[in-house]
Amino acid sequence: MIIVYRSNTGFTKAYAEMLGKAENMKVCPLAETQGKVGPGEPVFFMGPLMAGHIAGIDQAVKKFNLKGVCGVGMSPVSPQVLDTLSKANYVPDAPIFYLQGGWAPKQVGWLKRRMVGMATKSMRESLRDRGSRRTPEEDKQLDFLLHGGSFVAFENLETIRKWMKTL
Ligand SMILES: Cc1cc2nc3c(=O)[nH]c(=O)nc-3n(C[C@H](O)[C@H](O)[C@H](O)COP(=O)(O)O)c2cc1C
Structure with a gap:
């Protein structure tokens, strides 16, 4: 099996490379698969x-x-995220996994930054409204939404690695 990935700001690439190294699998960006992924190769x-x-x-x-x-x-990661993911993405006969990557607002264009800004607006506002009552965890969450950050961690690959061993 070969890992093929697409990544705009590097978080998916980081996971793909970590997974490839751990499982001894080839890793290839989607745009460069011509001639590198054999016909019928998993x-x-x-x-x-x-x-x-x-x-x-x-x-x-x-x-x-x-x-x-x-x-x-x-x-x-949450059950809702996985549920939405399976409903919004059609993948015949293959399981769908989810990993928390990160958010890099400075690496995306203004339009995309705005789209994400709109999607996270109510969460940012409710965190801001809590003011000094915010927990340290909520402070971190607000900082992540405003300035970005990474949740990429090798341990997060555990479920996928376990599944790969069953193939
Ligand atoms: C336009 C846009 C829409 C996004 N929509 C979602 C989303 O629906 N759910 C989510 O969890 N993250 C969303 N994100 C965040 C990215 O999925 C996240 O930053 C991811 O780690 C990027 O991976 P990459 O660095 O490999 O490109 C969105 C980001 C952008 C720019």
Whole structure:
């Protein structure tokens, strides 16, 4: 199996490379798969979430023999996130995983920054409104939404690595 990924700001790339190293698998960016992914070769696809949609997934479904898919977003892991992910992304006969990546506002254009800003507005406002009553955890969350940060960690790959061993 080969890991194919798409990444705009580097978080998915970091996970793909970590996973490839740990599982001794080849890793290839989606744009460079020509001649590198054999016909029918099993693929694990990873891509960043954009408004619930895994970027590159449609191309990956059409082109590859997908064995599994992973979306990488900025939201913390939760049952709701996984549920939305499976509903918004059509992947026939392959499991969908989710990893928390990060948020890099300075690396995305103003329009995308605004889109994310609108999506996180109510959360930012309610955190701001709590003022001095914010917990240290909520302070961190607000700082993450405003300035960005990374949640990429090797331990997060545990579920995917366990699943890979069952193949
Ligand atoms: C336009 C846009 C839409 C996004 N939508 C979502 C989303 O629906 N859910 C989420 O968790 N993260 C969302 N994000 C955050 C990215 O998925 C997150 O920063 C991810 O880690 C980026 O991965 P990358 O560095 O590999 O590109 C969005 C980011 C942008 C720029």
